[in-house]
Amino acid sequence: MALTLTDVTLTYADGAGRLTALDRVHLRVPGGTIAAVTGPSGSGKSSLLAVAATLIRPDAGRVELDTDSGSIELATLSRRAAATIRRETMGIVFQQPNLIPALTAVEQLEVTAHLGGRSRARRGVTRSRALELLDLVGLADHARKRPAQLSGGQRQRVNIARALMNDPALLVVDEPTSALDSERGAAVLDLIATIAREHRAATVLVTHDPTHLHRMDAVYRMTDGHLSTLAVPAAA
Numbered sequence: 001m002a003l004t005l006t007d008v009t010l011t012y013a014d015g016a017g018r019l020t021a022l023d024r025v026h027l028r029v030p031g032g033t034i035a036a037v038t039g040p041s042g043s044g045k046s047s048l049l050a051v052a053a054t055l056i057r058p059d060a061g062r063v064e065l066d067t068d069s070g071s072i073e074l075a076t077l078s079r080r081a082a083a084t085i086r087r088e089t090m091g092i093v094f095q096q097p098n099l100i101p102a103l104t105a106v107e108q109l110e111v112t113a114h115l116g117g118r119s120r121a122r123r124g125v126t127r128s129r130a131l132e133l134l135d136l137v138g139l140a141d142h143a144r145k146r147p148a149q150l151s152g153g154q155r156q157r158v159n160i161a162r163a164l165m166n167d168p169a170l171l172v173v174d175e176p177t178s179a180l181d182s183e184r185g186a187a188v189l190d191l192i193a194t195i196a197r198e199h200r201a202a203t204v205l206v207t208h209d210p211t212h213l214h215r216m217d218a219v220y221r222m223t224d225g226h227l228s229t230l231a232v233p234a235a236a
């Protein structure tokens, strides 16, 4: 497993001209490792995640995902193929959890899995996997609660558990700790690190929070669409 971006450029329409959000970006993230991306607001961090997650097609460059069943060129997939690849191989965690108000925590995970639903046995497998992941994020006792009955931190943990339902080859995470206090934030990052390593997912994590960078395998900084490597800071 690995994610490789080669010479990726992305522009957006901006009045009469174009705004360059990603400027010839190179990035390689081996499976089981976490690449952290920092940088000022508006520098292109979310655009990078959107390209890696096939949500936006770049203007130029290659985006390759190596999985156990072969290498996939993500930059040129059709919309339809991209949706399938996302569902089957990616875990995507954005800042806002986007949970469905009417569903309980365990149902949020089940609905994402799309695992048949036809046979009773299949449903049983999906349910036990969902409960196992909720346990892993410390929500075993909250599986039957709806989003309104959960705290912000608990909702973010449901969000992360949901992203792991399909054993993703690629995990992209945008500022997962921005709505959490520092203790909860540390717990969520621990969880992402554990999962990335145990599931061998290539993980790209955007974070503003410098206190966790020493736990990342590589740290990058985005400035005006340029991605550069930073030294990994020593553990405090």
Ligand code: ADP
Pocket: 012, 013, 019, 021, 039, 040, 041, 042, 043, 044, 045, 046, 047, 048
């Ligand atoms: P960050 O996540 O680092 O704050 P973004 O990737 O969201 O940065 O944005 C990078 C630049 O692209 C910013 O100047 C932003 O205003 C612009 N931008 C982001 N999304 C769009 C869009 N859909 N259309 C036009 N411009 C956009």
Ligand code: MG
Pocket: 045, 046, 047, 174
């Ligand atoms: Mg952003």
